[in-house]
Amino acid sequence: MTGVHDATGVHDRLQALAAELAEVGERAGAPCLDPVNGAMIRNWTQALGDTGDWAEVAPPAMIQVWSMPGLVAQKGASAADEILRLLNESGYTGVVATNCEQTYDRYVKVGEQLRSTMRFGELVGPKKTAMGEGYFVTWYQSWYDENDQRVAEMLFRVLKFQPRKRSGAKSKGGPIKPAIGLDTAFYWDGAKEGELRIQCCADCGALRHPPGPMCPKCHSVKRDHVVASGRGEVHSYVVHHHPPVPGKTPPYVVAVIDLDEGVRVVGNVNGCAPEDVSIGMPVQVVFERVDDDLTLPQWIPADAPVEAPEAAAEEPPADLEIPLTPTFVIATALATRDFTPVHHDTELARAQGTKDIFLNILTSIGLVQRAALQAEPGAVLESISVRLGVPAYAGDTLRVHTERVDATTLKVRGAVSLGDHVTATVRIKESEPPVGGRPPTPPAAPEERLRRQGGAR
């Protein structure tokens, strides 16, 4: 659904509105209902598994929590609401948060009463993106102390996009199921057991694939099978692009494989790019379980690791590994005072088209802080800039890697099974003495595997 009848008109109206909002400048933002307090800090550190010492100051990544409205029917307005509404009306109905950058002028102390302001940032677009054509909308929120001194600022950016018409190229459901008869069942049964079975005449021993009821050489109907070594080479292959085929996402490779045993079979060659497949390439069998009833013998390059051909195998061990239990996802959402149902109500989350409840952004930033301070104990953070990636769903595991770039910069990457969930740049203040976030006192939360990254400097 694009629904944009007059693209130029819409663009002009968006630009005009953006200019208007920019003119308004800074205005009062969401109220901070409670002073900075130990109870909320404790809820937060317990939920996120942060073991730092935050007796006097609040964790910097908590800054937005102080102005979160809590469980209320009407959410506070953002500085970009009118633009977001106009984008919705113009067909840019999709939304995805892309960036969140927090800059900390100073850490806030327990007992301080904060106030927040907001201002519109900018509108950039239209841009072609992986999600579809869209506009990036940026706004800011700032926090001030009782003396009207700014303590922190946050940039928040979303992409509002026109959801692409489904091309139909994406596969739906599983592959086409084979018909299985009396003469072929042994093959599919074997695949389920992880065996590539080749029919063998019980009288003359001739091998045959595809199998059949009568040996074409000696006409015996007595059948047996051998289990193939699973090694072979590509005799010929194609790369399928079009049309869409159930259960497959193009481009994909189909090949005729010459087995070492002297018969040929057909299957997909996975585990390498289509352009890396060639005639004569050695391949080995792997078994792709489709469901309880069907397992497909498949092929990968012979030199590929059998078990985990994906990148996960090459990944160094994570510095922080967090099982995303439903409790973790819900407890952290509530501890950051984020009561959006997609973070705690599984049924509702699924009804909205997501796989499950997922981690909220305030928590993701908190975990970046946690990883950074684990790598640099006692450091004082100047800013955290987060680029948001795939959702971190309940049931997944978040693996966080920390890497030092220079004396004051860390890169933090949090990945889940779907890919990168956050990639962050954390900047450390240079000369200030530590005022909080002292080294964690081991042991850490028992369900987590913590590993200090040594010698990374």
Added chain:
Amino acid sequence: MSLVGKTAIAGIGATEFSKESGRSELQLAAEACLDAIRDAGLKPSDVDGLVTFAADANAEIAVQRELGIPELRFFSRVEYGGGAACGTVAHAAMAVATGQADVVVCYRAFNERSGHRFGQANRSARVDSTGLEFSWHLPYGFATPAAWVAMQARRYMHEYGATSEDFGRVAVAMRRHAATNPKAWFHQRPITLAEHQESRWIVDPLHLLDCCQESDGGVAIVVTSVERARDLPNPPVVINAAAQGTGPDQMMMFSYYSGDLAALPAMGNVGRRLWEQSGLTPADVQTAILYDHFTPFVLIQLEELGFCGHGEARDFIKDGGIEIDGRLPVNPHGGQLGEAYIHGMNGIAEGVRQVRGTAVNQVRDVRNVLVTAGTGVPTSGLVLGVS
């Protein structure tokens, strides 16, 4: 006993070729048959035999009813997709030569573009011998004719050094011919080799322009004895050879499991029969109608039929070798790449026009025409000639 020279094609008929006929397949069949019967100077009541493809949706008795044919003495269906095309004429000729029937109409009619499209993913998975054959392939997303042909094309390229451009030259030739055929879908729309190369991948190594179009339409062919044909208005187009054939370890379109993928042994078999029956050689035909669902198989057919040696077709076709003014004009009507995809039956009609001397892109001094049916499947072929 032989059918050679005893029977002739006396009439051809067709509907228009389109992308959306707007009428039922049975109506297309009835219209094409009536057109062919009238072209032959006959009436439906003269017809006593009907033959079609196993894949055709229109039962012989349904066509009989629409045409008001009083009774049939012979009816038959030929299997294996487009491989059936010349087989229908072979069955009709056998029936006429043996006295089982006097006038047999062969027909094929479908809404192959607006209705069921063969180019889409095949989902057949019945527990019969054919369904089991498909079952070794469909779960891997190996589910379209383009993909099945591409598998052989890749091996052919590997063995003989043929390139995508060699395949493209076939498409360029067919579109050149179609450009001057007012009945062709691609009338006045020739292509260049560069356009072929730039067309998108369907199944690498096949580009879009390596694949024939999809069409709605119907074609019918009237077969009777040479004697009777002599009394009819059109000059008889004599069936000098008619053959069907398979190869070793033949499968529907997946004969990959033994032997040479860079070959089409079923067509080799049919070719040998055709030359034997007709007593002719490749040098004796002035034009060939080669089934062109996908360009690579035109090259392999030229080799299997003996027009050149294995691996030599790319030299045979270069410099316009199969174009209207080349050494062997192939598909002067534009073939299925250019005119229409009527499962090979429109090619038989073109063979008849070339022998009659009435084609829009007429080859000079045509005495014998070779016609082939779909390849990769069990196939068939004809040699048609002047009487």
